[in-house]
Amino acid sequence: MPDFRGLKDIDITFEKDFFPKIFPLGSQNGGGKSTLLQLIFVLLHCSIDEDKKPFIANMLQGFKIADGQDKRVLAIIDIWDGENLVKLGFNCCKKSPILEVVFDEDIKSEDSIDICYYSSAPKSNNNQEPNTKLQCHFTNQNKERVQSFLHKISRKTFLAAPSTQVFIFLPQHSRKLLFKQPSNGDNNYHGILESARYKLRGLFTYDFLAVDLLIKSFKDARDRDFREAIKTGSYGNSYQTIIKELNLLLGNKRINLNEDFSGVNFQLYNNGETIELYPEDLSHGELKRLSIYVWLNSRNIKDAIVLMDEVEIAFHPDWQYQIISDLKEWAPSNQYILATHSYELCQALTPAHVKEIEPKLIKQES
Numbered sequence: 001m002p003d004f005r006g007l008k009d010i011d012i013t014f015e016k017d018f019f020p021k022i023f024p025l026g027s028q029n030g031g032g033k034s035t036l037l038q039l040i041f042v043l044l045h046c047s048i049d050e051d052k053k054p055f056i057a058n059m060l061q062g063f064k065i066a067d068g069q070d071k072r073v074l075a076i077i078d079i080w081d082g083e084n085l086v087k088l089g090f091n092c093c094k095k096s097p098i099l100e101v102v103f104d105e106d107i108k109s110e111d112s113i114d115i116c117y118y119s120s121a122p123k124s125n126n127n128q129e130p131n132t133k134l135q136c137h138f139t140n141q142n143k144e145r146v147q148s149f150l151h152k153i154s155r156k157t158f159l160a161a162p163s164t165q166v167f168i169f170l171p172q173h174s175r176k177l178l179f180k181q182p183s184n185g186d187n188n189y190h191g192i193l194e195s196a197r198y199k200l201r202g203l204f205t206y207d208f209l210a211v212d213l214l215i216k217s218f219k220d221a222r223d224r225d226f227r228e229a230i231k232t233g234s235y236g237n238s239y240q241t242i243i244k245e246l247n248l249l250l251g252n253k254r255i256n257l258n259e260d261f262s263g264v265n266f267q268l269y270n271n272g273e274t275i276e277l278y279p280e281d282l283s284h285g286e287l288k289r290l291s292i293y294v295w296l297n298s299r300n301i302k303d304a305i306v307l308m309d310e311v312e313i314a315f316h317p318d319w320q321y322q323i324i325s326d327l328k329e330w331a332p333s334n335q336y337i338l339a340t341h342s343y344e345l346c347q348a349l350t351p352a353h354v355k356e357i358e359p360k361l362i363k364q365e366s
Contacts, residue, residue, distance in 0.1 A: 001036070001039075001074070001075045001076075002073055004035070004039060004063070004074060004075070005032065005035050005168075006030070006031075006032045006035065007032040007035060007036060007357070008358075010036065010357060012025075012355050012357075014335060014337060014355070015352075016080045018352070018353060020324070020327075020328045020332065020336075020349070021332075021334065021335040021336065022324055022327055022328065022335075022336040022338065022349060022353065023335075023336065023337050023338065023349075023353055023354070023355055024338045024340050024342075024345055024346045024349065024353065024354045024355070025037075025337055025338060025339045025340065025355050025356075025357070026339075026340055026341065026346060026354060026355070026356045026357075026360070027356060027357045027358065027359060027360060028341075028359045028360070029341075030359075031357050031358060031359055032357060033309070033339035033340075033357065034161070034165060034166075034309050034339060035168065036339070036357070037159060037161075037307040037308075037309055037337065037339050038059065038159065038167065038168055038169055039059065039075065040075075040077070040157075040305075040307060040337075041157060041158075041159040041169075041202070041203075041307055042055050042056050042059055042169045043056070043074075043075060043077065043088075043090055044077070044150075044153050044154065044157040044305065045154050045157040045158075045159070045200065045202045046154070046169075046200070047113075047115045047116075047136060047150055047154065048147065048150040048151050048154050049154060051199060052154075052199060052200065053115065053116040054116075055169040055170075055196070055199075055200065056115065056116050056118070056134060056169070057116050057117065057118035057119075057130070058168070058169050058170060058171050058172065059168055059169040060074070060092070060118045060132075060134065061118055061119055061120075061121075061172060062119075062120065062121065063092060063118070063120060063132070064120045064132075065092060065093075065094050065120065065132065070093060070094050071091050071092065071093050071094075072091065072092045073089065073090075073091055073092075074090040074091060074092055074134065075089075075090045076088070076089045076090070077090070079153065081149065086138070086141065086146070086149055087138065087139065088136055088137075088138060088146075088150075089136070089137040089138065090115075090134060090135070090136055090137075091112075091134070091135050091137050092120075092132050092133070092134055092135075093132065093133050093134075093135055094131070094132060095131050095132065095133070109135075110143060111137060111138060111139060111143075112135045112136060112137045112138070113135065113136045113138075113143065113146065113147060113150075114133060114134075114135055115133075115134045115135060115136055116133070116134050117130035117132065117133045117134075118130050118132055118133075118134065119131060119132070120132045136150070153305075154202075155202075156303065156304040156305060157202055157304065157305045157307075158202040158203075158204065158299075158301060158304055158305070158306045158307065159202060159203050159204070159307045159308075159309070160203075160204045160205070160206055160292070160295065160306070160307070160308045160309065160311070161203075161204075161205060161206075161308070161309035161310070162205060162206070162207055162309065162310055162313060163190065163193060163205040163207050164207070165309060165310075166178065167193060167196070169196075170189075170192060170193065170196060171192070174189055174192040174193075175189070177189045177192070193205075204295050206288055206291045206292055206295065206311075207288070209279075209282075209287040209290060209291050210291045210294055210295060211263060211264060213291075213294050213295055213298040213299075214264060214290075214294045214298070215257070215261055215263070215264070216298050217242055217294055217297055217298040218239065218242065218257050218261070219261065220238075220298070221238035221239040221241070221242045222238075222239050224236055224238040225237070225238050225239050242297070243255070245293075245297075246290065246293070246294075249289065249290055249293060250266075250286065250290070252268060252269055252270065253266055253267065253268050253269075253277065253282070253286075254266065254267045254268075254269060265277075266281070266282060268281070283314075284314040285314045285315050285316060285319055288313075288314050288315070289315070289319065289323075289326070292311070292323075292326075292330075293326070293330055296330050296331045296334075297330070301331055301334060302331055302333045302334065303333045303334065304331075304333075304334045304335070305334070305335050305337070306331075306334045306335065306336045306337070307336075307337050307339075308336060308337070308338045308339070309339045310339060310340065310341070311323060311338055311340065311345075312340055312341070312342040312344075312345050317342075317344045318344075320342045320344040320345045321344045321345065321347065321348045322348075323345065323348075324345065324348035324349060325348070
């Protein structure tokens with residue numbers, strides 16, 4: 001990535017042969033870690049679906065091409081597909097001066113795919129018509145194969161982040177709402193973010209227990225057991241398995257599903273006594289760890305690119321170290337890129353796993 005917002009000359013390799021495939025990405029505050037994860041996410045998750053392309057246009061608004069040039073490189077992403085290295089070059093191009101109407105009249109190239117149009121005008125000028133297009137350029141590849149690959153990778157790219165993060169792929173006016181008093185309805189930042197989550201199925205915010213995902217996991221397990229009964233005459237054990245796994249995460253606490261599937265409740269088992277727990281009885285860290293597990297399980301996230309921003313928030317230093325083992329156990333086939341400030345998290349892996357961008361983390365004294 002040559003130059004995007006605060007990111008300059010970024011060139012990082014996440015080695016395909018490393019195990020575990022978990023890579024902390026560190027820098028001081030303001031280094032651009034979140035920007036990097038969000039750009040990777042929208043380019044890979046949104047480039048092929050028409051209803052998601054506005055999120056790319058939102059992020060690129062104001063990304064200008066210098067006078068005298070007709071193209072600017074946004075990013076080059078190389079992805080190993082199991083057999084070959086697929087090189088995707090994302091380039092921004094000016095509107096052809098010889099055309100008067102729209103980009104669609106441009107001569108179609110056999111080595112590139114048009115993704116979306118956006119305005120390179122300053123962000124204060126929200127009414128400017130799109131005058132720049134983003135293309136995905138490729139070499140030594142069949143165009144249909146690249147399109148198929150983009151479809152596949154869009155379903156295999158995920159971003160998890162705190163909802164308090166500023167998501168720069170949301171509309172510019174929504175970000176400005178962060179500096180205004182919240183209003184009712186969808187005319188506030190968090191309402192707009194919630195609406196975006198329904199369109200961006202790969203986006204997850206892990207601030208609180210994701211009850212909807214948790215109930216979905218229970219229902220999916222129940223349905224698998226029922227299908228097993230139809231097929232074999234005996235119910236499967238998917239439901240009991242997920243209950244057992246969740247209870248292992250909770251230690252001496254237990255989770256139970258309401259009979260009508262309307263919610264969940266928790267109980268504490270202590271010296272033979274059963275005590276009902278309320279939401280305030282579970283720590284933020286416990287709920288977050290449970291949410292991450294449920295998210296990976298309910299979405300069946302495997303063989304995927306999982307981008308996680310500030311995963312260590314609300315975790316005790318021991319749990320910051322432990323989350324690496326958790327991810328390796330819960331879904332080991334994924335490649336994880338973790339934007340982090342946590343030394344404990346980084347120390348759970350080899351130094352070669354840890355990637356840094358400027359300004360680099362200040363090393364702790366022993």
